[in-house]
Amino acid sequence: MEQSGPRNEEESFLIVGNRSWFRACLDFFFSLLFWAYGLVVVLFFVSATFGLPNGLTKILHASFHTMDQDVRNLVILAFGIFLLFYATLYINRAYNKKRFGTLQRRTYPAAVDNLELKSLGLLDLEIIEKLQANDYTVFETNPIAPLGSKKP
Template sequence: MEQSGPRHEEESFLIVGNRSWFRACVDFVFSLAFWIYGLAVFLFFLSATLGWDNGLTKVLHASFHTMDQDVRNLVILAMGIFSLFYIALYINRVYNKKRFGTLQRRTYPSPVDNLELKRLGLMDPETIEKLQTQNYTVFETNPIIALESKKP
């Protein structure tokens, strides 16, 4: 059996879609609007946290009835919760390393040869040879011998 991994034949992962220019323009406009919104929110939090006074901050403070200190408290709370989870996960990682040791990835077994397959006695030697030599095989019945029918 072969190991899993990348295929050797050339594959193309580029997906080509047929969409109209109108749909592409609408997608671009919506995407641009959401990127601008995300940038505005980021700049609001950054300027409110660092105390920079600009038009965006003034408008949003007036709209939401907030002050710079409220935004700073929210950012500090978020950083505290993040730190708490980070420390808890780090402690869990250290505990698992001490308890279970470093985990090793499993190694693939060595390839099975025909002699080992024949020694198992689950298939006739002719069937094994047929499976090894032919690219395409159709069986009318299951070629594997049931375990309970085997005699010791």
């Protein structure tokens, strides 16, 4: 069993896609549209929360029939719910640390040698060494003994 780690240079890869210029322009346009929408929403909430008057908030307040105080109450409620969840998760973390202690990452098992593999009784020692020595091996019949009947 190999341990996890970074990829070797020859294993890294890039996904290259072929798309038309029309599709690329369409993707760029929609991406730009959604970024602009996100910016408008953030500006609306920031300006309404801190009472910064501008044309955007006036238009959106008129269309949504809201006032700055409504937006402030919504932001305060959301912040309060966030703090409640944060405190609950922090208390749960502290409880688990006290109850179960600090958990350590599991350690990998020690390497298995050929005698341990042979002691399972599923393969002969020659077959084990043949499998380890070659990149691939072709067998005429299945060399693995069924689990019910182990090889002596």
